Amino acid sequence: MQKEMAEFIHERIKIEEEYAKNLSKLSLSPLAAQEEGTLGEAWTQLKKSLHDEAEVHLKFSNKLHSEVEKPLLSFRGDNFKKDLKKYDHHIADLRKQLASRFASVEKARKALADRQKDLEVKTQQLEIKLSNKHEEDIKKARRKSTQAGDDLMRCVDLYNQTQCKWFEEMVTTSMELEKLEVERIEWIQQHLRQYTTLRHETDMFNQSMVEPVDQLLQNVDPAKDRELWVKENKTGDVRPVDMDL
Amino acid sequence: MQKEMAEFIHERIKIEEEYAKNLSKLSLSPLAAQEEGTLGEAWTQLKKSLHDEAEVHLKFSNKLHSEVEKPLLSFRGDNFKKDLKKYDHHIADLRKQLASRFASVEKARKALADRQKDLEVKTQQLEIKLSNKHEEDIKKARRKSTQAGDDLMRCVDLYNQTQCKWFEEMVTTSMELEKLEVERIEWIQQHLRQYTTLRHETDMFNQSMVEPVDQLLQNVDPAKDRELWVKENKTGDVRPVDMDL
Structure with a gap:
């Protein structure tokens, strides 16, 4: 998921870079460069502020890259995936072993039941007709049944060990x-x-980029600029005086 | 000059619109949409905040258009230029009249000088040989000189009137x-x-667009999200128990 987030941030970086490029380009525009006086100064600063804004957005995109995109992208490399797979295999192996032990228990339980049935049948036959051969058979069947019981106990024990592990x-x-x-x-x-910290920072820096423009716009002095205009247009020159004879 | 400033603002508007379009488009990206829990909520809000930012920049560009570009562009239409030309022509006419009156003065001054010279010559001739004809000539020259003097005075008077006007x-x-x-x-x-006011506003609004993201990121609760993960991966399910015989 963090890889996709990094991709999203990467797209954002590209948008910021494009925006910064456009602002920076516009800041170099010669439009209204002839404006003079205090107004001219404010205008020049306003144009320059676009370059400063561009720098702020460029800084934002650079920091987004190094402080957000890269860490998100580098989080848990290929080794991590290998480790996860190892965990998975390990647990799967144990589960398989557990299943096979369970099957052994079932098999041993059935074997014991068979042996017990056999012993029962043979005991009934003994009641009908007694013989040495029959007594031997019963002894043998009892032994096998006991052995099957031991087998089952061993299987259950193994199962329980595996289950515990x-x-x-x-x-x-x-x-x-x-x-x-x-x-x-x-x-x-x-x-x-x-x-979000970088976004806040960007807004803050952006704010401060407008401040010098604000300052110079406050300082615009129409009366002072009018003097410049008067000088250029010579409206304040010495007037011709009356002629004497 | 204000026309060029309006053009500059227009370029800025286009940059803002492009930026807003890109942000808005990215906000709809499906990247990492599968992230769940509190982190998923924060991520969704982060993506949404790009749309909000886009809206802020769109609003900025709309206001730039109606509150800066248009007023600058509409300031002093064609009528104003006509008025300025009228002023110019009027003053130029007066200046021409003044120049012609000045020329008249110079001409009258020269005429007077000529007449005075003539009168002087004739007076000297009278001293050498007296005659009736000479006396007539002198009288005539004196009359002409007086007339030239009157002419000059009239011309100076006219010049002074024009100059005053x-x-x-x-x-x-x-x-x-x-x-x-x-x-x-x-x-x-x-x-x-x-x-600059709109720029400040934009920064402010932009700030507030990040706040809900901040809030949700603060609320991200790994323990809570872990539970979701546990449910999905069933790591918290009831374990198999020991088997009895």
Whole structure:
């Protein structure tokens, strides 16, 4: 997700650069350059302020690049993906092992049931006709049944061990993954906050770029500029005087 | 000059419109739209804030058009130029008249000098040889000299009248022109100040557009978002329990 955010910021950077380029170009315009006096000074400053604004936006875009786009982009490289896959495989292996142990338990449980059934059948046969051969059979069946019982217990034990291990690993991994997700959110939060900080900064700097223009516009003195005009248009020259004989 | 300033402002308007268009377009980008939880909310707001910024810049450009460009452009239409020309012609006519009256004075002054010279020559001739014819000549020359003197006085009088009228008109016109120049400077000053006011406003509005993003970024809660993640990834599900026989 942070990669896409970085892409978004990159687009924003391009917009800022374009805007700055246009402002800077316009600031060099010769329009109304002939305006003189205090008004001329204010006008020159106004044009210059566009260049200053352009610089502010360029600085914004540079900082967006180094302080937002790049960190978002570089967050968790390819190694991180490999690590995640390792976690995944590890848990999958454990799950597979658990499933196979469960199957073993089921199989052992069935084997025990079979043995017990066999023992039961043979015991009933013994009641009908007693013989040495039958007694041997029953002993054998009882032994096999006991062995099947032991088998089942061993399988259950193995299953429980695996289950316990799987659970522990699962908890550890889940906690690790959850921690990583929290880290990711905090990282993004931090850098998006950097974005808003830079935006605020830009507005502040922009404000201060207009201040010199404001100052000079306040200083515009029509009376003073009128004098310039009078000089140029010679409306204040010494008048011709009356002629004497 | 104010026409060129209006042209400059027009260029600025175009830059703002382009910037707003680009910001608005980017705000609709689907990038990282899948981000969820409080971080997702903040991200959505951040994208939306670009649209709000675009609106601010669009408003700026609209106001630049109606409150700066148009007034500068409409200041003193064609009638004003006609009036200025009338002033010019009027003063030029008076100046021409004054020059011709001055030439008349010079001519009359020369005529008087000629007559006086003539009278002097004739008076000297009378001293050498007296005759009736000579006395007649002197009388005639004296009369002509007196007449030339009267002519000169009349010419000087006419010149002085014209000079006086020219001066009065010149002063009136100059004062009128100077007043108009002051008006022009004040008009431009007023509308350039409107420009800086709008720029300030834009920065202010821009600031406030980032505030909701700031708010939501402050509210980003990794623990809460982790829960979402846990639900999706089922890392918090009930674990398998130990098996009994």
